[in-house]
Amino acid sequence: MSIVVTGATGHLGHLVIDELLKQVPATDVAAVVRDEAKAADLAERGVELRIADYNHPETLKDAFHAGDKVLLISGSEVGRRIAQHSAVVDAAAASGVALLAYTGILGGPDADLKLADEHKATETYILASGLPYVFLRNGWYSEVQTENLAPVLEHGAVIGNAGDGRVASAARADYAAAAAAVLTGEGHENTAYELSGDTAWSFAEYAALVAELTGREITYKNVPAETRQSILEGAGVPADFAAILVDVDHAIERGLLARTNGELSRLIGRPTTPIRETLAATLKDTSKDTPKA
Known part of the structure; x- marks a missing residue:
């Protein structure tokens, strides 16, 4: 029996294995x-590698063994998930x-x-499979904001269409720790966890935090959805995915990502890790990569 992590070379998967x-x-x-x-670094640490691809079901038949505990990390290809x-799920059930x-x-x-549609369909499919399950319903990753600083610093603005909505984000490492706790613990079967950060922040507060930590003038500009769509497309984001990002901001405005129920902590x-800490770490890493004059 093994603890098996799919998508293990991705940001979240690698952190789960670290935990x-x-x-x-x-x-x-x-x-x-x-x-x-x-995945060479994982192999060097003694982790067994199982080579498979979500897009090629035939490769998954040997990915799982009887008695394994499996973490299915959702794919990144929206529309194909x-x-x-x-x-x-089929391969896990067969194994x-x-x-x-x-x-x-x-x-x-x-x-x-x-953005929730494919996740909801997946949960329904897992329930129908009859497998013992745990749903780790992750909230917003702080890094989604903090790792996208280039346009913020270039234009001196955090641009969105979320109004005064708030986001209870947490660091990826926090969500990874929760997954590891479930995979190594007992009594989690057939449970759904609603996971989010301890404190919710607004985009205006986030802009002020970026300004404080960088010493630059940064503001939050709330724009109509159509304007945000155009800005994203102008930056090279495909229209379909830009529409999803605009829709996420609408959800934030409605309070869907603001819940702070404490389940993650x-x-x-x-x-959970405050966004200030995640932002400060990102800025430190960015400064290391910036050539000195």
Whole structure:
């Protein structure tokens, strides 16, 4: 029996494995990856590599073994994820895994935003499979904001269409720690966890924080949805995905990502990481990469 993490070379997957290796021997951990070369560091740490691809169901037949605990990290290809996730669920069910945990979206079936559609369909498919499950309904990752600083600093503005809506974000490492806690713990079967940060912030507050930490003048500009769509497309974002981002801001405005129920901090046994800390770390890393004059 192994603890198996899919998408293990992605941001979240790699952090989950980091957390697991603090708690269990590397020989108990397996990583499902598409590219063996990209997972060389995991192999060097003693993690078993299982090569498979969400887009090729035939490659998944040996990805899971009877009794495994599996973390299905949702795919990044919006619009293709239902088929991808279904292939993983089918392979896991055929192999007789002991538990399937899935990283969905905050709110689960009640989340009425476009980004939630594939997550809701996946949860329904998992329920129909009869597998013991855990739904890790992740809220917003702080890094989605903090790692997108270039246009903010260039234009001196955080631009959105979220109004005064608030976001209870947490660091990816927090969500990774929650996944590891579920995979190494007991009594989580057939449970859905609504995971979010301890404190919600507004985009105006975020802009002020960027200004404080950089010493630059940064403001929040709330714009109509049509304007935001045009700005995103002008920056090279495909129209369909730009529409999803605009819709996310509408959801934020309605308060869908503001809940602070404490489930994430309870799972990980500590407070969630404040966005100030994540932003400060990002700025520090950015300064390291900036050539000195």
